Each structure stands twice: as C-alpha cells, then as structure tokens.
Amino acid sequence: MTQTSPLAETPDAATAKPVRRRGGFRAMLPTWSARLGVGLLLVIGIALFGVLGPMLVGDPDAISSIGMTEPSGDYLLGTTQTGQDVLAQLAHSTRGSLQIGLLVGVLATVLSAFFGIIGAYTGGFLDEAFSLFSNVMLVIPGLPLVIVIAGFVPAEDRGLSTIILVLAITGWAASARVLHAQTLSLRNRDYVAAARVAGEKRWRIVTVEILPNLLPLLASQFVFAIIAAIISEASLSFLGLGANGQHTLGTMLYYAQNGWALQLEAWWWFVPPGLLIALFGCGLSLINFSIDEIINPKLRVDARTAKAKAGGVAKEARAAATAVSPAPDQPDRELVLTVEGLNVVYQTEKPVHAVKDVSITLARGEILGLAGESGCGKTTLAYAINRLHRPPAEVSSGTVTFHDRGGPDIDLLNLGDEELRAFRWSKLSMVFQGAMNSLNPVISIHEQLDDVLTTHKPDMGKAERRARCAEVLRLVGVDPRRLDSFPHELSGGMRQRVMIAMAMLLDPQVMIMDEPTTALDVVVQRGILREIIRLRDELGFAVVFITHDLPLLLELSDRIAVMKAGEIVEYAPSGQIYERPSHPYTRQLLASFPSLTGERGAFVRAGGTAANDVNEGAAR
Amino acid sequence: MRYYARKLGFYAAALWAALTLNFFIPRMMPGNPVDTLLAKFQQRGGSVSPETRRAYELLLGTNSGEPLWDQYFSYLGNLARGDLGVSVSVYPATVSQVLSQSMMWTIMLVGIATVLSFVIGVGLGALVGWRRGSWLDSVIPATTVLAAVPYFWLALIFVLIFSTTLNWFPLNGGYDVSLATGWNWEFISSTIEHGFLPALTIVVSSVGGWLLGMRNMMVSTGSEDYILTARAKGLRDRRILTRYAARNAVLPSLAGFAISLGFVVSGSVITEQVFSYPGIGMKLLQSVENNDYALMQGIFLVITLAVLGANLIVDLLYGFIDPRTRVRN
Numbered sequence: 001m002t003q004t005s006p007l008a009e010t011p012d013a014a015t016a017k018p019v020r021r022r023g024g025f026r027a028m029l030p031t032w033s034a035r036l037g038v039g040l041l042l043v044i045g046i047a048l049f050g051v052l053g054p055m056l057v058g059d060p061d062a063i064s065s066i067g068m069t070e071p072s073g074d075y076l077l078g079t080t081q082t083g084q085d086v087l088a089q090l091a092h093s094t095r096g097s098l099q100i101g102l103l104v105g106v107l108a109t110v111l112s113a114f115f116g117i118i119g120a121y122t123g124g125f126l127d128e129a130f131s132l133f134s135n136v137m138l139v140i141p142g143l144p145l146v147i148v149i150a151g152f153v154p155a156e157d158r159g160l161s162t163i164i165l166v167l168a169i170t171g172w173a174a175s176a177r178v179l180h181a182q183t184l185s186l187r188n189r190d191y192v193a194a195a196r197v198a199g200e201k202r203w204r205i206v207t208v209e210i211l212p213n214l215l216p217l218l219a220s221q222f223v224f225a226i227i228a229a230i231i232s233e234a235s236l237s238f239l240g241l242g243a244n245g246q247h248t249l250g251t252m253l254y255y256a257q258n259g260w261a262l263q264l265e266a267w268w269w270f271v272p273p274g275l276l277i278a279l280f281g282c283g284l285s286l287i288n289f290s291i292d293e294i295i296n297p298k299l300r301v302d303a304r305t306a307k308a309k310a311g312g313v314a315k316e317a318r319a320a321a322t323a324v325s326p327a328p329d330q331p332d333r334e335l336v337l338t339v340e341g342l343n344v345v346y347q348t349e350k351p352v353h354a355v356k357d358v359s360i361t362l363a364r365g366e367i368l369g370l371a372g373e374s375g376c377g378k379t380t381l382a383y384a385i386n387r388l389h390r391p392p393a394e395v396s397s398g399t400v401t402f403h404d405r406g407g408p409d410i411d412l413l414n415l416g417d418e419e420l421r422a423f424r425w426s427k428l429s430m431v432f433q434g435a436m437n438s439l440n441p442v443i444s445i446h447e448q449l450d451d452v453l454t455t456h457k458p459d460m461g462k463a464e465r466r467a468r469c470a471e472v473l474r475l476v477g478v479d480p481r482r483l484d485s486f487p488h489e490l491s492g493g494m495r496q497r498v499m500i501a502m503a504m505l506l507d508p509q510v511m512i513m514d515e516p517t518t519a520l521d522v523v524v525q526r527g528i529l530r531e532i533i534r535l536r537d538e539l540g541f542a543v544v545f546i547t548h549d550l551p552l553l554l555e556l557s558d559r560i561a562v563m564k565a566g567e568i569v570e571y572a573p574s575g576q577i578y579e580r581p582s583h584p585y586t587r588q589l590l591a592s593f594p595s596l597t598g599e600r601g602a603f604v605r606a607g608g609t610a611a612n613d614v615n616e617g618a619a620r
Numbered sequence: 621m622r623y624y625a626r627k628l629g630f631y632a633a634a635l636w637a638a639l640t641l642n643f644f645i646p647r648m649m650p651g652n653p654v655d656t657l658l659a660k661f662q663q664r665g666g667s668v669s670p671e672t673r674r675a676y677e678l679l680l681g682t683n684s685g686e687p688l689w690d691q692y693f694s695y696l697g698n699l700a701r702g703d704l705g706v707s708v709s710v711y712p713a714t715v716s717q718v719l720s721q722s723m724m725w726t727i728m729l730v731g732i733a734t735v736l737s738f739v740i741g742v743g744l745g746a747l748v749g750w751r752r753g754s755w756l757d758s759v760i761p762a763t764t765v766l767a768a769v770p771y772f773w774l775a776l777i778f779v780l781i782f783s784t785t786l787n788w789f790p791l792n793g794g795y796d797v798s799l800a801t802g803w804n805w806e807f808i809s810s811t812i813e814h815g816f817l818p819a820l821t822i823v824v825s826s827v828g829g830w831l832l833g834m835r836n837m838m839v840s841t842g843s844e845d846y847i848l849t850a851r852a853k854g855l856r857d858r859r860i861l862t863r864y865a866a867r868n869a870v871l872p873s874l875a876g877f878a879i880s881l882g883f884v885v886s887g888s889v890i891t892e893q894v895f896s897y898p899g900i901g902m903k904l905l906q907s908v909e910n911n912d913y914a915l916m917q918g919i920f921l922v923i924t925l926a927v928l929g930a931n932l933i934v935d936l937l938y939g940f941i942d943p944r945t946r947v948r949n
Contacts, residue, residue: 035761038761132630132633135630135634136633136634136637138882139631139634139882139927139928139931140634140637140638140641140882140924140927141881141882141885141886141923141924141927142882142883142886143885143886143887143889143890144885144886144889144904144919144920144923144924145641145920147889147904147905147908147916147920148642148645148908148916148917148920149645149649150908151907151908151911151913151916152645152646152649152653152913153649227768231768231770232886234770234772234773235770235771235772235886235890238770238772238890239890239893239905239908240909241908253772253773253776257776257894262776262779262780262784263784265780265784265785267780270773270776271777273773274769274770274773274774274776274777277768277769277770277773278765278768278769278770278773279765279768280768281764281765281767281768281769282761282764282765282768284768285764285767285768286761286764289760289764292836296836296840386852388848388851388852421854421855421856422854423854424851424852424853424854425852425853425854426854429852429853430849430852432845432848432849432852437844437845437846438845438846438848438849439846439849440846440850440863440864440867440868441846441868441944442867442868442871442941442942442943442944443863443867444943447863451853451855451859451863452853452854452855455853455854455855455856455859456854486943486944488943488944499849502853
C-alpha cells in the first residue's frame with residue numbers, strides 16, 4: 001500500500017478540524033470538492049490496480065499461439081503480437097511505474113528540500129552557491145541528459161536503481177527553486193523574526209516555524225515529482241533506454257511500437273498504458289489543485305462568486321428605499337451626492353451586515369469626514385457608492401443619487417454597465433488607501449494617467465493629453481519630469497500625490513479619499529492635507545474623506561459622520577462634534593487621542609469582533 | 621546594467637557546467653567507450669590514426685595515464701575550435717556536419733510549436749483567469765489531462781487517428797523524399813504537411829502548463845489594488861485585462877520559461893522519434909543505439925546551448941518588460 005501513503009490523510013479532510021497555524025489562519029487540509037474526489041478516486045483506483053492486480057492476473061510474459069487478438073472474454077484486453085495477455089502486462093507494468101514514480105518522487109523531493117530550504121534559510125554564500133547550482137541544473141534540459149547518461153551505461157548494467165537515481169538527480173531542480181522562493185518569503189515573516197529575537201535555536205526555527213508552513217508546498221511538489229518521474233521513465237523505456245528486465249508502462253509502449261501495433265491498429269495494446277499514465281497524472285494534478293488552494297487561498301473558486309456578478313445590486317435595492325435620513329442642517333447648500341438607507345451585506349456563510357441603513361448627503365465643495373475604527377464598514381460604504389464592491393459583498397437595499405451639475409440626477413445603483421463605466425472617474429473619482437499598491441508597478445506614471453484621458457476623452461490629441469498630465473502633477477506639487485518614472489522610483493508621499501493628481505484629471509465633482517495619508521509620516525501627511533484643502537478651494541470639488549483619525553477630521557472637514565459597526569451613530573458639523581459630541585462612542589473616540597496638555601488617551605476598540613475583521617479583509 | 625551582467629554571468633556558468641558535465645559523464649561510466657567506438661570505426665572502414673584516437677580519448681576519457689586536468693583543457697580547446705569529432709554511425713561525416721544538417725529541422729519544429737503553445741496557452745489562461753466563475757473554469761480539469769499525457773503516446777494516438785485511419789497526414793518523415801530539397805513551394809508545402817502532426821503533438825501537450833500557470837497568476841493579480849484603481853478609473857474591461865491584469869500576470873510565466881522550455885525540448889526529442897522526423901532528437905537516439913558517443917555528446921551540447929540561448933533571450937526581454945528588475949539587482 002505504499003503507493004497511496006502520501007495521500008492517505010486526505011480523504012477525511014472534510015471532517016478534520018483546521019489545525020491552528022502561525023502565519024495565516026488557513027486550514028492545513030484541503031477542503032472537500034468534486035475535483036479532489038475525482039482525483040482521489042483515480043489515484044487510489046490505479047494504485048490498487050497496480051498493487052493488487054498482479055496477484056489476480058496470469059504471467060505477463062507467458063507466450064501463446066494466439067497473437068494480436070482483440071479484447072474478448074478470455075483476454076479482457078486482447079493479446080500482444082506474441083500472444084501475451086495485455087491485461088496481465090498492464091497490471092505488472094502499472095506496479096513497476098508506480099514503484100519508480102514513488103521512489104523518484106521521494107528522492108527528488110528530499111534533494112529539492114535540501115537545496116531549496118537549507119539554502120534559503122541559511123542565506124549568504126551557501127545560498128548563492130545552492131541557487132546557482134539548482135538554476136544551472138534547471139536550464140540544462142533533463143531528458144537529453146538522461147538519454148546521454150543512459151546511453152553510456154550498457155543495457156545489461158541498467159538496473160532499476162540506476163534509472164531511479166538518474167531520474168531523481170535530473171528532476172529536483174524546478175521544485176528546489178519553488179521551495180527556495182517560498183522559504184525566503186517565510187524567513188522574512190514577522191513571526192520568524194520574533195522567534196529569532198526570542199533566541200530560539202536555528203534548527204527549532206526551521207522545524208517548528210518554517211517547515212510546517214512549507215508542508216502544503218512540499219506535498220504539491222512531491223505530487224508533481226511523481227507525475228514527472230512516471231512520465232520520464234515511460235519516455236526512457238519507450239526509447240528502449242529503461243531499466244533492464246523491468247515491466248513498466250513505458251516498456252509496454254516500446255514493445256507495442258516495435259511490434260507494429262500502430263500499423264496493425266492494435267489499439268488495445270498501446271492505448272491502455274498511455275491512458276493509465278494520463279489518468280494517474282490527471283488524478284494527481286486534481287489533488288494538487290486542492291493543495292494549491294491551501295497555499296494560495298485566492299485560487300479558491302467560491303460558488304457564490306460564480307453566482308453574483310461583480311458590483312451587482314440586489315433586486316430589492318431597486319425598490320424605493322425608505323428614507324431614514326436624519327438630514328443634518330446644511331439647507332443652504334446645493335447637494336451633489338445623496339445616499340439613502342444604504343445596506344451592504346457580505347453574503348458569506350454567515351452573512352455580515354457591513355453597512356446598515358446609512359444615509360448621508362454631500363454638498364458641493366464640502367469636505368465630509370467619515371470616521372470610525374478599522375472594520376467599521378467605512379471602506380465598504382465608499383466602494384458601494386461607486387459600485388466597486390465585489391462579491392460576496394452585495395447592496396441589499398438603498399439608493400445612491402448623484403446630482404450632476406447642469407444635468408439630471410443619476411441613480412448610481414441602477415446604471416447600466418457602460419454608463420457606470422463612463423460615470424466613474426469623470427464625475428466621481430477615488431484615492432485609495434495604500435498608494436504603494438494602487439499604481440501598476442510595471443507601467444509608467446504617464447501611461448497610467450494617460451489611459452484615463454484616452455478612455456474618457458477620446459478626441460484629445462496626444463500632446464494635449466501629455467500637457468494635461470503634466471498640469472495635474474504640477475497642481476499636486478510633483479515635478480512633471482517625473483511623468484516617465486515608474487512607481488517604484490517614487491517615494492511614498494510622491495506616489496500618493498500622483499494618485500491625487502490622477503483623481504483630478506477629469507475635474508470630477510466628487511472625490512472619495514480612503515485613508516489617503518495613513519501610510520505616510522506626519523510631515524508629509526500635513527503637506528498633502530494642506531494641498532487637498534487648497535485644491536478644493538480652487539477647483540470646488542466635494543470630498544468624502546475616510547479615516548480613523550478623528551482629530552484630523554475635526555481640522556479638515558465641514559461635517560463628520562462617525563461610523564460604528566456599520567451604522568452612522570453621529571452626523572454633525574465638525575465644530576459641534578468637537579464641542580458637544582452627543583453619542584458616547586464619539587466621546588470615547590475623542591477622549592482616546594492624547595492631547596498635548598492632558599492625560600494619555602485610552603485605546604478604544606469597540607466593535608472589534610472577528611466578523612468585522614472579515615469584512616475589512618473582504619473589502620479590499 | 622547590473623541585471624544584464626548578472627544574467628550573462630549566470631549563463632556563462634551554466635554553459636561551463638554543461639561542458640564539464642559532458643566531459644565527466646563518459647569518464648564516470650563503466651566500460652571503455654573509446655575501444656567500443658574505435659572497433660566500430662574500423663568496421664565501417666575508417667582507419668584509426670593516432671589523431672583520431674586522441675580526439676576520442678579527449679572526449680570520452682582515456683586510461684593512458686594522462687592527468688585529468690590536461691585532458692580537460694585539451695577537451696575545451698577542441699570544443700572552442702568547433703571540433704566535435706567524427707561520427708561513427710554516419711561515417712565519414714563529422715559530428716558538426718551531422719548537427720548542421722539536422723539542427724534546422726528541430727529549431728523550426730520546436731520553435732514554431734513553442735511560440736504557438738505559449739501564445740495560445742497564455743492567451744487562454746488570461747481569459748480563463750479573468751472570467752473566473754464562468755463556464756470557462758471547466759477548461760481547467762481538461763488541461764490537467766493534457767499535461768499528464770506523455771508526448772510520445774499522444775503522438776501515437778495522432779498517428780493512429782490522422783495518418784493510419786483518416787490518411788490526412790503522412791505517417792513519418794520530415795518531407796517527401798521524392799522531392800528535391802530547395803526553397804520552392806512544392807517542397808515547403810511538403811515540409812508543412814509532414815511537420816503538422818509533430819507540431820500539433822508538442823502544442824497540445826505543452827499548452828496546458830502555460831494555461832494553468834497564467835490562469836493562476838491572473839486570479840492572484842485580479843485582487844491587486846491597481847486593478848481596483850483601474851476599474852474605478854472607468855477603463856474598459858478589455859483595457860484592464862490587457863494593460864493591467866495580463867500585462868502583470870504574464871511576468872512569472874516568462875520568468876519560468878526555462879522550466880517549460882526544458883520540458884518541451886525533452887518532449888520533442890521523443891516526438892521526433894515517433895514521427896521519424898529528421899531532427900536532432902532522432903539523431904540523438906540513433907547515436908545512442910549505435911554507441912556513437914561523439915555524436916551523442918555533440919547533440920547534447922547543442923541542445924543545451926540552444927536552450928541556454930533561448931532562456932538568455934527571454935531573460936534579456938524580461939528586463940525590458942519589467943522595469944523593476946533593472947534596478948532591483
């Protein structure tokens with residue numbers, strides 16, 4: 001039963017409890033899926049055939065007088081040219097191939113783990129040497145090398161162990177590279193650094209902190225190594241260079257080819273061996289899909305993702321929402337955006353109500369602050385206004401109306417896809433948190449600014465577009481000569497300025513800024529905030545400014561909405577919030593910030609439940 | 621510039637490793653290849669001059685007691701002059717002559733097939749990854765079967781279906797032997813006809829790997845912040861797909877070109893054998909069957925050189941496509 005042992009723990013994956021792990025709370029075992037089921041069925045079925053089959057069939061080498069017969073009752077898969085039973089040969093060959101695959105798989109994985117993990121963990125010269133070695137082994141084409149080696153060994157000396165050794169030596173490099181990359185990234189994770197600082201021994205760090213997190217990857221590399229070994233061995237044997245006197249699926253095909261099976265159309269002779277290899281490989285790959293999903297959770301295909309359309313609006317939302325708006329006192333100003341009774345729900349196993357009955361208005365040229373702690377739903381709210389939320393997030397009810405300057409009101413949640421696309425950025429633009437990742441790292445700043453203009457203003461000339469890009473950069477205080485730079489060539493503050501410049505390209509009426517300055521130091525932050533206020537005064541756009549920093553909002557905004565667990569608990573002009581906060585949570589928030597003169601503030605985290613963390617993560 | 625220097629240095633090291641491997645393999649193996657070879661040589665009517673013996677000894681090892689070190693340098697010297705020895709199986713042709721005859725066939729076949737499978741695989745992978753959750757997801761399990769099918773078996777099946785049964789394509793060979801070789805339409809169409817099934821085999825067997833890799837990268841890239849920015853910018857879906865998602869997702873596929881190319885070249889060696897295609901792969905196997913060690917080593921070197929060259933080109937291109945690599949190193 002050795003053939004199935006590496007996979008033996010997978011069948012009860014569905015029932016096993018997730019193992020608590022460091023570095024991400026992913027379950028160690030694959031989640032049950034149809035793919036995994038089919039994969040296990042194929043692999044276990046073929047392995048059983050290889051293990052038990054040889055005991056049930058006759059002698060594979062026995063020659064009889066009835067050569068080249070089609071499958072029949074006596075010979076279920078027909079006979080070869082010399083009258084050997086194809087089924088008997090198939091059973092023995094499957095056993096031979098599996099044996100080689102497993103042994104080579106183990107050896108190659110051990111080699112790759114040695115060169116990949118040890119090198120990456122140790123670093124320094126050893127790492128350089130090890131990775132140079134594996135990269136060289138990688139670019140030297142494997143099969144020609146194996147053929148040359150096998151060619152030098154006389155056929156009678158070519159035993160099973162020679163073949164296994166040669167295949168293992170030529171087959172470990174690719175997976176060493178993968179393990180190397182992963183170990184490097186693990187080595188730099190915080191919990192490993194913490195262990196090192198705490199003075200844990202090296203071997204302990206490798207075995208306790210790093211190895212468990214590499215296990216899924218090792219498993220998948222092992223599975224790959226088995227597939228590769230079986231296919232390489234089959235190729236070698238097919239060329240007549242396989243192990244001497246060994247039954248494998250490759251030797252079967254070799255004899256079939258040399259026995260004119262193809263010309264005589266004896267499909268029963270050469271189709272089954274190849275099919276077995278293909279099905280076994282397919283089974284292993286399907287199992288690997290499940291392992292890959294553990295390594296990279298993004299790959300998981302969510303059934304709900306399939307159903308819900310990105311940015312979709314639930315039917316109920318189209319029904320007129322009930323106005324719950326506690327319309328705050330700003331009657332004299334013209335409105336540009338009205339949100340009424342907006343509800344956003346994450347349709348996960350346990351639905352999370354991330355935005356509850358939110359109603360806000362935004363006047364022209366106003367800066368509206370949206371404050372609240374991490375996970376309170378403020379980013380979800382911002383995305384839902386522009387319908388940028390992705391499944392499983394869904395707007396379950398409410399309306400978002402944009403009061404266009406010199407045009408009819410726009411019902412954002414009922415806009416067609418193409419109208420919505422044209423609306424975005426030209427009337428409402430956004431500045432996202434973390435400008436580091438909001439710019440495409442591999443194309444220049446100019447291209448990223450330019451494609452807004454080519455899309456939204458197709459009749460602008462090339463020079464005109466470039467001039468406009470330079471103009472907005474100048475507006476935010478970035479030297480226009482930086483246009484041809486790539487994002488990685490700019491500082492964090494500069495990147496954020498570029499994002500703001502990009503948001504102003506089309507003179508939008510509203511800008512939503514989601515924590516635009518959180519990642520920056522206080523001096524840079526101040527400069528950018530001053531810039532935003534100045535630009536607002538000059539150009540007259542309205543801003544929804546999202547942050548967890550309430551004191552900053554007191555200074556910056558005209559009105560402030562305080563959000564807690566998806567609800568707006570207080571909504572008033574800044575002065576009023578500062579002087580007479582009415583909700584206890586607002587008072588708590590205000591008190592939590594240290595003042596220069598007073599006592600140290602307390603750390604406040606009211607809605608900090610796991611559910612809120614989930615929707616913060618999902619919102620990104 | 622340091623990026624390019626590093627890359628060139630790496631390929632120089634890889635080349636040296638391949639040459640050295642080539643030198644040591646026959647010396648580590650049991651038996652005395654030089655005697656086997658010279659016996660064969662005489663059978664074919666070649667007269668063994670001391671120079672011929674010496675050339676083989678340098679290539680394959682000697683028991684004359686000459687220090688390994690001296691042998692090694694003389695071996696490298698011979699290679700530098702392009703002297704790869706005389707082939708036994710195609711006597712009296714030299715190894716270089718045999719190589720130059722069969723090389724073009726393989727480069728054309730494998731080159732065209734690799735480019736096609738890369739373009740098709742990456743294109744389909746981008747689409748499947750972008751439209752995740754649609755019916756296109758059902759393509760994925762199919763690709764795993766393709767990836768697990770041995771090249772030669774697929775070739776056999778194609779021959780059975782398209783040559784033996786349907787008679788659409790010739791059974792084997794690289795061109796119609798009754799035609800004169802030359803740049804005329806008749807000959808070229810005959811090579812296309814003969815090359816179609818081998819190329820199809822390589823494309824079908826290797827496309828799955830590209831597709832899957834690209835699809836997985838597309839899925840990861842799809843959740844990057846800059847994709848969200850691009851959507852918020854109101855860009856058209858097509859533009860986001862090409863300029864933002866696929867543009868970035870293709871980078872690892874290119875970086876991993878070495879692994880895939882190695883597989884494709886290995887696979888094509890066997891594909892050539894099935895189709896008796898007059899390329900370098902078939903010559904390699906002929907030389908193994910005939911114990912033509914000089915030719916065997918020459919072919920291994922040339923294949924390695926070609927793979928290294930292709931990877932070098934891709935790496936240099938990569939530095940051009942991903943601006944970050946140019947500074948990072």
